[in-house]
Amino acid sequence: IALQWHRWFTKTRGPLTWTKFTTALLGRFGPTDYEDPSESLHRLTQVMTAAAYIETFERLSQRVDGLPESFLCGCFIGGLKEEIHLEVKLKKPRILSEAIGLARLVDEKMTLQRRTFTPNRASGFSPTPKTHSSP
Secondary structure, three states: OOHHHHHHHHHOOOOOOOHOOOOOOOHHOOOOOOOHHHHHHHHHHOOOHHHEEEEEHHHHHHHOOOHHHHHHHHHHHOOOHHHHHHHHHHHOOOOOOHHHHHHHHHHHHHHOOOOOOOOOOOHHOOOOOOOOOOO
């Protein structure tokens, strides 16, 4: 999208100074006066994969200055899916990087547990019993 905008903008406006270009770029893609990254961070909940949640959380937290580590850690844990949230909270992480690492581990554990059993054909095991018909 940004590349399309850039092509259109330079085609319609011609050569610009760097200052005018960055002002236009921020006007198109930057935050508005109504966006509050700290509010977005506080309201963020995991409705996606753990990796996507972590990426979104990190992106938002980089836009906010001066928040205490304990607040960031609490926001992160509070937004996790319930089944991940509880396991991470039980470990009592004190810093954000620790909470993120725990969330990744718990998510990986849950993914492994959800995998369906696929029989190994080399072992000769068949998950469905064979039926024999009587004469």
